[in-house]
Amino acid sequence: MKNKSVYFYLRIILVFVFLTINAHIQTSRAQVVNQLLVVVGNQIITTRDLMQAVNLEYGQQQFSHLSLDAQNKAKQKQLSKLIDDLLLAHLAKKKGIEITAKEIDLTIKRVMEQNKMNDEELKKALEHQGMSLESYRIKLTRDLLRTKLINQEIKPHIILSDAEILSYARENSLFPENDAQIILSQILLPEAKTAAEKDKMKRTVAKIRKRLAKGESFASLAREFSTGPAANSGGKLGNFKKGQLLPEIETVAFGKLPVNQMSKIIHTRFGNHLIMVLKRNDPQAGQTREALAPEVETRIKNALFTEKVTHELEQMLVKLRQEVSVKYKN
Known part of the structure; x- marks a missing residue:
């Protein structure tokens, strides 16, 4: 009976020790957490x-x-x-x-x-x-x-x-969207294949440039020299947005060519072009607060x-x- 009592108390002590240690561990964990x-x-x-x-x-x-x-x-x-x-x-x-x-x-x-x-x-x-x-x-x-x-x-x-x-x-x-647009005119000269034809074309271009500098209009010169279908209307081709022209012409027309200034010769499969931008709208011109929805x-x-x-x-x-x-x- 005595041994059982000792054993019983030992169990209580062990449980107490275990609970104490466990509580310490939980406290330590809480401190870490x-x-x-x-x-x-x-x-x-x-x-x-x-x-x-x-x-x-x-x-x-x-x-x-x-x-x-x-x-x-x-x-x-x-x-x-x-x-x-x-x-x-x-x-x-x-x-x-x-x-x-x-x-x-x-x-x-x-x-x-x-x-x-x-x-x-x-x-x-x-x-x-x-x-x-x-x-x-x-x-x-x-x-x-x-x-x-x-x-x-x-x-x-x-x-x-x-x-x-x-x-x-x-x-x-x-x-x-307010796409850039231009009004374009051109003087179309025939394709020059031989040296003589190329020389003649250069002289024609020089003559056109000289008369333009003296004050003649591009339209009157187009009527005289252009071989294109728009010659009778002074070479005026109309309004264009990007993507509507031959790439060779678009690069110049929508590039740095000033308005009312004749371009250098542009070579395409249709011949030799002298172009003039008569008007160019500014895509940012309508970009005001009033234009915003x-x-x-x-x-x-x-x-x-x-x-x-x-x-x-x-x-x-x-x-x-x-x-x-x-x-x-x-």
Whole structure:
């Protein structure tokens, strides 16, 4: 009986020791799991904060399937955002900007309505991402503070100029199509095969150029010298867009040839051409704000506004990092 009692007490002691050791192990694990990562001013970021942010952004399952390199990049991105949030919270406090419990409640209500969830379903969804409702409220507070700061300290100072809007529209081809067009005239001379024919053609071209320089019109010279079908109409061929002319002629006509100036000889399979661009429209001539569709202009403004807000926010954070201590702990 005595041996049984001893054995019984030994079992109790062993169980106690086991539980003590197990508790120590669990505590150690908890300490490892929730290490201090960064101190921002008098605020801290722990590994638990980081993983909650990561899980909320990517989802636990999706994150676990990422490569190790991708996981590290995701963690670094979220850590930077957490640091930014604390820096902005510091500035918000300095400027007396606060988020009330009512604002957070309304935000949570909107989230539940948009996702057709009740309180219990929201809690389960958060738990699935490794986050408590309280942690979620803290995150929402930081997000709302960021939004308030942007609305009060950045947006009122942003101005979009006409030049910026037009430049963005051109760079992104957002204007209605306005193809380059020309009105073209030509003097067509016969193909010159022999040396004598080539010499004769050169003399004819020199004569045309000389008389043109003296003030004669290209049209009258076309009527006299051109062998083309448009000779009787002063060599006028009509309106053309790119892709409607022989490549050899198009290169010159849509290139650097000035309006009302005769070209050099252009050789094609049809003969030798002297061309003159009588009129050239400027594709950018109609590129005004009035030419932009209202929805397109709105899209441009939103894009430029977002770009400027992002830039100003980055500058704000650079300044805050100089003012507020940011210390990494490992």
